[in-house]
Amino acid sequence: MPHAPEAPSRRFQLVLIKPSHYDDNGYVIRWWRAMIPSNSLAALYGIAEDCADRQVLGPHTAIDISVIDETNTRVDFSSLLARFRRNGNLGLIALVGVQTNQYPRALDIARPFREAGLPVAIGGFHVSGCLAMLDGHAVGLDACREMGVSIFAGEAEGRLETVLRDAAADQLRPLYNFMNDLPSIESAPVPFLPKRHVEHTLGLSASFDAGRGCPYQCSFCTIINVQGRKSRFRSADDVEELVRLNWAHGIHKFFITDDNFARNKNWEVIFDRLIMLKERDGIPLGFMIQVDTLCHKIENFVEKAKRAGVTRVFIGLENVNPDNLVAAKKGQNKITEYRKMLLAWKAQGIMTLAGYILGFPSDTPETIRRDIAIIQDELPLDIIEFFCLTPLPGSEDHQSLWKNGVEMASDLNIYDVEHVCTGHARMSKQEWEDIYREAWSLYYTPKHMKTLLRRAVATGVPLGSLVKVLVTFATMVHVENVHPLQSGLLRLKRPSERRPSMPRENPLVFWPRNVWETMSKHVVVAGAVMRLVATALVIARDPRSGEYTDQALKPVGADGDETLDLFTKTTGGGAAITHAKRIARLTHPDRII
Numbered sequence: 001m002p003h004a005p006e007a008p009s010r011r012f013q014l015v016l017i018k019p020s021h022y023d024d025n026g027y028v029i030r031w032w033r034a035m036i037p038s039n040s041l042a043a044l045y046g047i048a049e050d051c052a053d054r055q056v057l058g059p060h061t062a063i064d065i066s067v068i069d070e071t072n073t074r075v076d077f078s079s080l081l082a083r084f085r086r087n088g089n090l091g092l093i094a095l096v097g098v099q100t101n102q103y104p105r106a107l108d109i110a111r112p113f114r115e116a117g118l119p120v121a122i123g124g125f126h127v128s129g130c131l132a133m134l135d136g137h138a139v140g141l142d143a144c145r146e147m148g149v150s151i152f153a154g155e156a157e158g159r160l161e162t163v164l165r166d167a168a169a170d171q172l173r174p175l176y177n178f179m180n181d182l183p184s185i186e187s188a189p190v191p192f193l194p195k196r197h198v199e200h201t202l203g204l205s206a207s208f209d210a211g212r213g214c215p216y217q218c219s220f221c222t223i224i225n226v227q228g229r230k231s232r233f234r235s236a237d238d239v240e241e242l243v244r245l246n247w248a249h250g251i252h253k254f255f256i257t258d259d260n261f262a263r264n265k266n267w268e269v270i271f272d273r274l275i276m277l278k279e280r281d282g283i284p285l286g287f288m289i290q291v292d293t294l295c296h297k298i299e300n301f302v303e304k305a306k307r308a309g310v311t312r313v314f315i316g317l318e319n320v321n322p323d324n325l326v327a328a329k330k331g332q333n334k335i336t337e338y339r340k341m342l343l344a345w346k347a348q349g350i351m352t353l354a355g356y357i358l359g360f361p362s363d364t365p366e367t368i369r370r371d372i373a374i375i376q377d378e379l380p381l382d383i384i385e386f387f388c389l390t391p392l393p394g395s396e397d398h399q400s401l402w403k404n405g406v407e408m409a410s411d412l413n414i415y416d417v418e419h420v421c422t423g424h425a426r427m428s429k430q431e432w433e434d435i436y437r438e439a440w441s442l443y444y445t446p447k448h449m450k451t452l453l454r455r456a457v458a459t460g461v462p463l464g465s466l467v468k469v470l471v472t473f474a475t476m477v478h479v480e481n482v483h484p485l486q487s488g489l490l491r492l493k494r495p496s497e498r499r500p501s502m503p504r505e506n507p508l509v510f511w512p513r514n515v516w517e518t519m520s521k522h523v524v525v526a527g528a529v530m531r532l533v534a535t536a537l538v539i540a541r542d543p544r545s546g547e548y549t550d551q552a553l554k555p556v557g558a559d560g561d562e563t564l565d566l567f568t569k570t571t572g573g574g575a576a577i578t579h580a581k582r583i584a585r586l587t588h589p590d591r592i593i
Helices: 039-053 077-086 100-115 125-133 141-147 160-168 236-247 267-279 301-308 322-327 335-346 365-378 396-403 429-443 446-459 463-479 507-541 573-587
Strands: 010-018 031-034 061-069 091-095 120-123 150-153 175-177 205-208 253-256 286-291 310-318 351-358 383-388 488-491
Touching (some): 039 061, 100 120, 100 125, 100 141, 125 141, 125 150, 125 396, 141 150, 205 236, 301 310, 310 335, 335 351, 351 429, 365 429, 383 429, 429 463, 446 463, 488 507
Parallel strands (some): 091 120, 120 150, 150 175, 205 253, 253 286, 286 310, 310 351
């Protein structure tokens, strides 16, 4: 009779933590339900599960994997320390996907574990970007060394098992640098999180990357220097595997985190596979993807996106002033194509969201106000996400300022693209900060939100979905003082989770104030919900709503819309029209523009 396999004699505790960061009052930003799922956690969990299944620490050592996304789950230090003690302190605390604004919080999380003698490693865009673009000591990396935190730069596919073995042998290296050896992700373990973790995000949404890297050279971007300019992709088989894996747990909505899915060479075969899963197998797929402003020129891309289940698309619009785009090396964005691209998505009834950066060289408060008004009137956009131009470590912008000794903010916590971190030639720091906050109010006026709802009914964008998104983007900056992408449902704060450099508040003062603030904020949000829902119901019941049109929804004219303010009043708009005509004459001399 065969012997049953021996039970593992040791249990290695692998704790994956995605840190949040501190708000302006020093409290960790955490929610009962957070807005955005963490792809870093999903990717690391998938890789770690594969390591556990392959018994990379040997047949006598099991790997217990825990996941904590601090944007929706509290880090219970005492419980984690007790778990390690029960297992002979065998294991690793891994701080994953750490961005620059999360770096101070990550160090504060690491400190009690290091004081207890536990191994801690940190990875993500901050440490990887610093090592890729700066020297090995720049922007706070020595803090890791002083604390004994191991730095992991690069990506973990095929490398995590080495770190686990070193940690199990108590031989964790100070630095693992794989920045010059980025791995293939085809056939690699797919991103996945158990449903109990996904349930902490709004809408029960998961995430995955179908590709990494980007060929463009935007000077403010860190992705090109951390994930490389040579793109790497998952196969359609990989994507089907992760979709089926999630669907088996009741998860069918995803955020595809590729910086530009339209430039994924496998986009069509992936869409075809998703169409099969949706139309043949009946999986009710829903996706949000990120694309560039020229995606509509790819034959069948927009149409197949709709069939595959894409309901929302994020576009890196960044700015409507060509001179600003050139200054940021965002030359691939052509404002002459903006309306054509957005109308192509509108024709499919897909909600459009766009990133818009404030603080480019030509920006002033006056030009920003002018440009927002132009966008409202002439571009069929649903949602705009405003950001401050930020010299993130790992970007060319930061490298240039760092090399030239230009002053930048020393507190990494505010490198969250909603705070001002360096100077501007045409705006003071205060003017820049003020226009950032004002921009949200300028765009999300009651009048314009009513227009957005009218456009939604006329173009087939789901009205209920748009109302939900509008509530978040119209209220969060002013109600919670956080960017909507950092928001969620029901803010959770504790006096013990205040930044160590700030004084601990008396609980007898903290809790009553917190309860009052929470109630007051929810009254404001509830009022916004009721007003928007009431407006939406009136529009939905109007039999003429389907006939609504305005300048933004009109087809692009034969003259290329060159008389619109988008081209006559923006910085460089006229030159963009002239350039487009010149290119058209060279490539299609038989056509007249």
